[in-house]
Amino acid sequence: MKQSFWLVFLFSSVYLTISPNAFANYKAELSPDECQFIRDAIQNGETDIRISEEPTDGVYECSSPIVIDRSDTSLIGEGPSRIKIRLAATSLSPLLIVGSAKPGRHIGEVSHRVRNITVANLELDGNRMEQIEKSSQDFYQESNGLTYETASFLSRQRQAECWGGKGCDLAHEPRSVIRNNGITIRGAENILLQNIVSKNNLSGGLVTEKHCENLKVVGFESFNNLFDGFAGYETKLSHFIGLYLHHNFASGVSIDLDFSFNQFTNSDFSHNRDNGVFARESTQNHFENIKIHDVCNNGVFLADSAQGRQSAATNYTFLNLDVRAMQKAFRINDATCVDTKIESDEPSRLIGLHGDLSLAEGAAITFENRTHGFQSPSNNHISENYTHDERHLHSLDCQSRSQIPVFQPIF
Numbered sequence: 548m549k550q551s552f553w554l555v556f557l558f559s560s561v562y563l564t565i566s567p568n569a570f571a572n573y574k575a576e577l578s579p580d581e582c583q584f585i586r587d588a589i590q591n592g593e594t595d596i597r598i599s600e601e602p603t604d605g606v607y608e609c610s611s612p613i614v615i616d617r618s619d620t621s622l623i624g625e626g627p628s629r630i631k632i633r634l635a636a637t638s639l640s641p642l643l644i645v646g647s648a649k650p651g652r653h654i655g656e657v658s659h660r661v662r663n664i665t666v667a668n669l670e671l672d673g674n675r676m677e678q679i680e681k682s683s684q685d686f687y688q689e690s691n692g693l694t695y696e697t698a699s700f701l702s703r704q705r706q707a708e709c710w711g712g713k714g715c716d717l718a719h720e721p722r723s724v725i726r727n728n729g730i731t732i733r734g735a736e737n738i739l740l741q742n743i744v745s746k747n748n749l750s751g752g753l754v755t756e757k758h759c760e761n762l763k764v765v766g767f768e769s770f771n772n773l774f775d776g777f778a779g780y781e782t783k784l785s786h787f788i789g790l791y792l793h794h795n796f797a798s799g800v801s802i803d804l805d806f807s808f809n810q811f812t813n814s815d816f817s818h819n820r821d822n823g824v825f826a827r828e829s830t831q832n833h834f835e836n837i838k839i840h841d842v843c844n845n846g847v848f849l850a851d852s853a854q855g856r857q858s859a860a861t862n863y864t865f866l867n868l869d870v871r872a873m874q875k876a877f878r879i880n881d882a883t884c885v886d887t888k889i890e891s892d893e894p895s896r897l898i899g900l901h902g903d904l905s906l907a908e909g910a911a912i913t914f915e916n917r918t919h920g921f922q923s924p925s926n927n928h929i930s931e932n933y934t935h936d937e938r939h940l941h942s943l944d945c946q947s948r949s950q951i952p953v954f955q956p957i958f
Contacts, residue, residue: 579611580608580610580611580635581602581607581608581609582607582608582609582632585598585607585622586613586614589613589614589617589622593620594620595620596620596622596623597623597624598622598623598624599625599626600626601626601630606632606672607630607631607632607633608632608634608635609632609634609635609638609640609642610634610635611638611640612641612642612644612648613632613642613643613644614644614647615643615644615645615646615666616644616647616648616659616661618661618664619663620663620664620665621664621665621666622665622667622669623666623667623668624667624668624669625668626668629668629742629743629744630668630669631669631672632669632670633671633674634678635674636677636678637678637679638674638678639678639679639707639711639712639749640710640727641710641725641726641728641731642672642673642727642728642729642730642745642748643669643729644730645661645666645730645731645733645735646731646732646733646735646757647659647733647734648722648725650721655757656734656757657733657734657757659734660734660736661735661736662735662736662737663737664735664738664739665738665739665740665741666730666738666739666740666741666743667739667741667743668742670744670746671745671746672729673727673728673729673746673747673748673749673772674747675704675749675773676747678704678707678727678749679703679704679707679712684697685697685699686700701796704773705773707727707749708726708749708750708773709723709724709725709726709727709750710722710727711723712727726749726750726754727748727749727750728745728748728750728751728752728753728754729746729748729769730743730752731753731755731756732753732754732755732756732759732762733755733756733757734757734759735759735760736760737760737761738759738761738762738763739762739764739765740753740762740763740765740767741765742765742766743764743766743768744767744768744769745767745768745772746768746769746770746771746772747771748772748773750772750773750774751772751774751775751776751777751778751795751801752767752770752772752776752777752792752795753767753769753777753778754777754778754780755778755779755780755781755782755785755806756779756804757780757781758781759782759783760782760783760784760785761784762785762786764785764788764790765788765789766788766789767787767791768790768791768793769790769792769793769795770792770794770795771794772795772796772797773796773797774795774801775792775795775797775799775800775801775825776792776793776798776800776819777790777799777800777801778800779800779801779802779803779806779809780803780806781804781805782806782807782809783805783806783807783809784808784809785809786812787809787811788812788814789812789813789814790811790814790816791814791815792815792816792819793815793816793818793819794818794819795819795820796819796821797819797821798816798819798821798822798823798824798825798842799816799817799822799823799842800816800824800825800826801822801826802825802826802827803827803829803852804828804829805829806826806828806829806832807829807831807832808831808832810832810833810834811833811835811837812834812835812836813835813836814836814838815837815838815839816837816838817838817839817840818840818841818842819842819843820842820844821842821843821844822842822844822847822848823837823839823846823847824837824839824846824847824848825850826847826849826850826863827849827850827851827852827858827859828851828852828858828859829860829861830860830861830862831863832860832862832864833863833865833866834863834864834865834866835865835866835867836866837865837867837868837869837870839868839869839871839872840869840871841872841873842872842873843873844874845872845874845875845876845877845878846868846870846871846875846877846900846902847868847876847878848875848878848880849863849879849880849881849884850879850880850881850884851880851881851883851884858883859881859883860884861883861884861885861886861887862885862887863884863886863887863888864887864888864889864890865888865889866890866891866892867890867891867893867899868889868891869899869901870900871901871902872902874903875902875903875904875905876901876902876903876904877889877900877904877905878904878906879910879912881910882907882908882909882910884907885911887910887911887912887913888912888913888914888915889912889913889915890914890915891915891916892916
């Protein structure tokens with residue numbers, strides 16, 4: 548068995564530059580797919596794994612996930628463009644897991660925590676159109692010239708959302724608690740994701756869960772996922788910068804289950820089929836310089852999952868919003884969603900809501916424009932149809948929530 552690679556020692560760190568040609572014989576003999584050499588490098592304890600070349604067809608194809616379950620590890624694509632990694636047809640699997648994929652001793656725990664991991668310069672494709680059997684009957688063309696997936700095909704895809712494709716959270720199948728996301732971060736801290744694209748996944752583009760802390764996501768794009776562009780749970784003290792979450796079947800951002808004390812800045816959550824931002828059971832999250840245009844439901848939706856203060860979205864602040872939604876620009880669904888503040892420091896924009904504001908009875912928002920010296924009273928007397936700017940919405944086909952345009956070749 549031949550192995551050809553170069554080790555460069557710098558400041559006591561080990562760098563492994565991987566060439567797919569150098570590993571051709573190795574993969575043919577031992578690996579079930581084109582990604583095994585990455586898994587082997589992780590399990591062999593390499594600390595800085597650099598994928599320097601693309602395979603001959605331009606894409607590495609994985610039939611099971613790459614799992615970075617060792618601390619102090621980097622996986623970085625090198626070259627003029629992102630290294631492409633795609634889930635093989637009918638794999639019904641996540642694509643990249645940062646953290647342990649194994650359960651811990653107690654419910655809701657992972658087997659061990661990881662820290663100090665970097666993933667950069669990758670394009671991840673969940674290949675959702677090829678994960679379950681399909682036929683020409685699963686698609687139709689509208690008068691607008693776009694081809695759509697039928698409701699029945701989408702329903703069958705949703706049933707295959709979790710690892711293995713036979714259902715979610717099955718007692719006899721521990722891996723079924725993990726959704727078929729592009730990237731899943733579990734029980735991890737001090738993690739950096741940079742210059743990543745995640746698309747075409749049976750579940751979400753990026754999901755954080757199982758008590759994550761100090762994550763930094765910079766330059767992340769996520770689209771054409773069957774659920775959310777980003778979903779965050781049990782995560783704190785993390786920063787998400789320069790996200791572009793668009794054309795997802797659910798929301799751009801979905802927050803729940805104690806996703807708290809985090810920041811989103813300089814991001815765009817436009818053109819999603821549900822909400823721009825959906826939030827429950829979380830507190831003290833901050834959004835700054837956020838664009839949300841042409842979403843089919845609400846621009847921002849804050850709610851309570853169980854009608855109690857501990858399960859509501861509370862203490863949310865928004866600075867410099869630009870929201871244009873098909874339903875409500877901003878909606879507070881439950882009065883327990885307290886201490887919401889919308890601010891602006893832009894002279895040309897009062898609060899950045901182009902459309903209607905909807906407040907549950909007893910709910911309140913504080914508005915403040917720092918340059919105009921404008922501040923609204925924080926009480927429950929703000930009109931439910933409160934609007935600052937002329938309604939300005941672009942056309943988006945939202946009539947049928949059971950269809951989504953096809954963004955890639957079908958056959």
